[in-house]
Amino acid sequence: MAKVFIYPATSLILSDLVARFGHKPLGAALGIRERIQTAGVDSPPLQITPEEPKRGLKYAAVEVPSGVRGRMAIYGPLIEEAEAAIIVNDADLAFGCMGCARTNELILFTLRQSGIPILELDYPGDEEEGVRFVAAVRKFLDGLPEEVEA
Amino acid sequence: MAEYTPGYAGTVTKYVFIESPSMTPGELALRAYEASEGVLIKETCFGLQVTGEADAVDRLIKVIRSIDPDHIFVKDRGFPPGDSRRCRANLGGARPGYLGHEREFRLLRYISRGLEELERGEGEEPEPVPPGHEKRPKLDIKRLQDLINLEEP
Amino acid sequence: MSRKVRIAQLSCGSEYSGVQNEIYRAAEAVDAEVFFPDIALADVERAVDAFGLDVRSADLKLMIGRGMALVEGKVDADAVFIGTCFRCAEAAIVRNELRRYIHENSRLPVVSYSFTERTTAGTLLTRMEALTTIARRRALLAREAQTGITMGIDSGSSTTKAAVMKDNEIIGTGWLPTTEVIKSAEGVVAQALEMAGLVREDIQAIGTTGYGRFLVGRHFGADLVQEELTVNSKGAVYLADHQRGASTVIDIGGMDNKAISVIDGIPGTFTMGGICAGASGRFLEMTAKRLGVDITELGPLAMKGLSKNVPMNSYCIVFGTQSLVNALAAGSSREDVAAAACHSVAEQVFEQQLQEIDIKEPVIMVGGTSLIEGLVHAMGDLLQVKVVVPPHSQYIGAVGSALLASGFIEGE
Numbered sequence: 001m002a003k004v005f006i007y008p009a010t011s012l013i014l015s016d017l018v019a020r021f022g023h024k025p026l027g028a029a030l031g032i033r034e035r036i037q038t039a040g041v042d043s044p045p046l047q048i049t050p051e052e053p054k055r056g057l058k059y060a061a062v063e064v065p066s067g068v069r070g071r072m073a074i075y076g077p078l079i080e081e082a083e084a085a086i087i088v089n090d091a092d093l094a095f096g097c098m099g100c101a102r103t104n105e106l107i108l109f110t111l112r113q114s115g116i117p118i119l120e121l122d123y124p125g126d127e128e129e130g131v132r133f134v135a136a137v138r139k140f141l142d143g144l145p146e147e148v149e150a
Numbered sequence: 151m152a153e154y155t156p157g158y159a160g161t162v163t164k165y166v167f168i169e170s171p172s173m174t175p176g177e178l179a180l181r182a183y184e185a186s187e188g189v190l191i192k193e194t195c196f197g198l199q200v201t202g203e204a205d206a207v208d209r210l211i212k213v214i215r216s217i218d219p220d221h222i223f224v225k226d227r228g229f230p231p232g233d234s235r236r237c238r239a240n241l242g243g244a245r246p247g248y249l250g251h252e253r254e255f256r257l258l259r260y261i262s263r264g265l266e267e268l269e270r271g272e273g274e275e276p277e278p279v280p281p282g283h284e285k286r287p288k289l290d291i292k293r294l295q296d297l298i299n300l301e302e303p
Numbered sequence: 304m305s306r307k308v309r310i311a312q313l314s315c316g317s318e319y320s321g322v323q324n325e326i327y328r329a330a331e332a333v334d335a336e337v338f339f340p341d342i343a344l345a346d347v348e349r350a351v352d353a354f355g356l357d358v359r360s361a362d363l364k365l366m367i368g369r370g371m372a373l374v375e376g377k378v379d380a381d382a383v384f385i386g387t388c389f390r391c392a393e394a395a396i397v398r399n400e401l402r403r404y405i406h407e408n409s410r411l412p413v414v415s416y417s418f419t420e421r422t423t424a425g426t427l428l429t430r431m432e433a434l435t436t437i438a439r440r441r442a443l444l445a446r447e448a449q450t451g452i453t454m455g456i457d458s459g460s461s462t463t464k465a466a467v468m469k470d471n472e473i474i475g476t477g478w479l480p481t482t483e484v485i486k487s488a489e490g491v492v493a494q495a496l497e498m499a500g501l502v503r504e505d506i507q508a509i510g511t512t513g514y515g516r517f518l519v520g521r522h523f524g525a526d527l528v529q530e531e532l533t534v535n536s537k538g539a540v541y542l543a544d545h546q547r548g549a550s551t552v553i554d555i556g557g558m559d560n561k562a563i564s565v566i567d568g569i570p571g572t573f574t575m576g577g578i579c580a581g582a583s584g585r586f587l588e589m590t591a592k593r594l595g596v597d598i599t600e601l602g603p604l605a606m607k608g609l610s611k612n613v614p615m616n617s618y619c620i621v622f623g624t625q626s627l628v629n630a631l632a633a634g635s636s637r638e639d640v641a642a643a644a645c646h647s648v649a650e651q652v653f654e655q656q657l658q659e660i661d662i663k664e665p666v667i668m669v670g671g672t673s674l675i676e677g678l679v680h681a682m683g684d685l686l687q688v689k690v691v692v693p694p695h696s697q698y699i700g701a702v703g704s705a706l707l708a709s710g711f712i713e714g715e
Contacts, residue, residue, distance in 0.1 A: 008250070010247055010250050011225075011254060012165070012167060012223055012225045012251060012254045012255075012258075013223070013254050013257065013258070013261055015224070015225040015226060016223040016224050016225060016261075017261075019224060020215070020224075025226070027225075027226060028228070029225070029226035029227050029228045030226060030228075031228070032228025032229070033162070033163075033226070033227075033228040033229075035228075036156060036228055036229055036230075036233075037156045037158070037159045037160065037161075038156065039153070039154060039155055039156055040153075040154050041151045041152070041153070041154060042151070042152035042153060042154035042324070043154070043321055043323075043324045044235045044323065044324050044327065045235035045236065045241075045318060045323060046228075046235075046318050046319075046323075047154065048318060048319055048320075048321045049321045050320070050321035050322065050420040050421065051321065052319070052321050052420075053319075053320055053321060053419075053420040054420065063390060064390070065316060065320075065388030065389060065390045065391040065394075066316065066319075066320035066321075066322075066388050066389065066418070066419045066420040067315065067316025067317075067319045067320050067387075067388040067391070068316075068319075068388070068391075069420075070316070070318075070319035070320050070321060070420070071319045074319075089282055090282065092359075092361065093249070093250065093253045093344065093347070093348075093361050093364070094250045094253070094361055095246035095247065095249050095250045095361045095362055095365055096245065096246030096247045096250065096318075096362070097247070097319075098250065098361065099246060099315065099360060099361045099362025099363075099365065100315065100316060100319070100360050100362060101358075101359035101360040101361075101393065102360070102391065102393070119280065120280070120282070121280035121281055121282045122280075122281045122282025123257055123281075123282075124257060124260040124261070124264070124281055125260075125281070126260065127259075127260055127263040127264075129260065129281040130257075130259075130260025130261055130262075130263045130264040131263060131264045131267040131268075132264070132279055132280060132281050133260070133261065133264055133280065133281055134261060134264025134265055134267070134268055135264065135267070135268060136279070136280035136281075137280075138268060238341070241338060241339050242309075242311075242338025242339050242340065242341060243338065243339040243340055243341025243342065243369075243378075244341055246362065246365060249343070249344045249347065249365070250361075252343065252344040253344055
């Protein structure tokens, strides 16, 4: 079972397919869950405190907006953990955790720099593309190591 | 600074989406309850939310998926169900993630089609070409020159 | 207890900057609630096309969709808070254009703000208070004449002012540097009463404003305790005798600056800057001290100089002062240095704040710094308009408070 970073990190489709084909999807929900389930200073709604943009300095310089650094504090560790990634390139309407284009550019760059295997594709626009989309994801995932279980 | 004590610590929550002409979220919930093993199940407009200890949730998800594998989709959720910080009633509107679901929900039928096809043609499909890699070729410079010449009187 | 004021939040990045809770807290402190206008994905797609600003970030698209839903009346709100990350160019464009669009197409009061992870509820409080006041007290703000005998106290960060008014006339004023908040307030009240020839018991209603408004308000049992954005807007159009129509109010204070776009005496959009002291009256005070003149002499001195003769390489209060000192050492005239200091403050306010509101004439400058002739002149130069400085402009907060307080005599 490989850890596969999904982009958009909020994607239902990618999260489902990665898990369905026996691997572990790494997405925004894991980062948010970790914060929501950790005791500390109350900072609704996401339990992201002003400390997080400071932690994000590991991934982006101080002149980068706080929202980018705060988001990178969530995604940076997940990207470091990832063994592969699937990227949907035309994810133009992913909001919230994926709502900032500058963060998204940095996530994609960091993934491409990391040297892990990456599958890049677009959302399907019809049934025929749906067939190709699923087949490509399946093939990519089949090529990843499955030490634990399929 | 107020202290924060998390609820549902150590649990996992997953969304279950159903995009099927033959089954409603209510019917899915009934089938899920039978296999719940203490996992909390909440029916929603798009399917279910299930919350519990990770292994139990995984077992339940396996059962749920088997009900209609090509039309049931599963995703992790950061928040437990009914959390006031994400509740539409408290926010005055849907949280941003909901709109993202709306975006992908439109595409699920294509994914379902892809999953059906995968089962049918298992092992014999040609090398898959992922969508999105076709680049439109640039206009040949000679061809452009011809077009310009055609326009000139 | 009145209904909570509903403030629609249009934002990008607040949750991830860790400041959303600060926004909630600031709203709560003024009995308001922040909410996110509910729209569907199709609304976002339609709005982005209709608005015509093609941005990449989906949360900015969502902001545009929510803003249009407010203007079109599909979602009800009393006021709008627009917030995006500081230093994000894409967001700054959306923030500004959305602010302008809402201001021009609705009656909703709007404040825009760019936050960092250091933004606190305290910073946002005055802005939220102004938003709720505009939403909640339209009737009070519609008041155009002072009645009875009232007093206003403006407890500012640098100076404390008081004004006593009777039958729409200012009959007494007081002015002191702020040292101990209560002591300074008592001092100016005594001055104003003495000038008016009255005693405390003659005063029928009291209003307070400025940083020390809560403390001073409690001490004097004020009828009205109000932030300076609405009070100063009111005072400015009252003193400039321009209560109807559009105007722009600029108040360069000791600690922060306000730029307010006013319609019929009520703020429409406004900005408040407070991060840098280099753009405040404090810098001019330091300059006056360095030049060995009283602050009241700085303005006339600056009028005799030419700012461009002194190179100013920084807006920072420390480095800016250093530039002035260097210029003096290199032989620049005191007049030129005074003019350069005025120009620097005016330019910084122009660049950082006046870009966030729409300048409509008359442009009215108020507050103590409006008495510094050189500063008013520099501002007029930059804006290419004749800046109006009404009589008693330094008492703006006190006069505005006294004017509004008279609404409480009749039991409003």
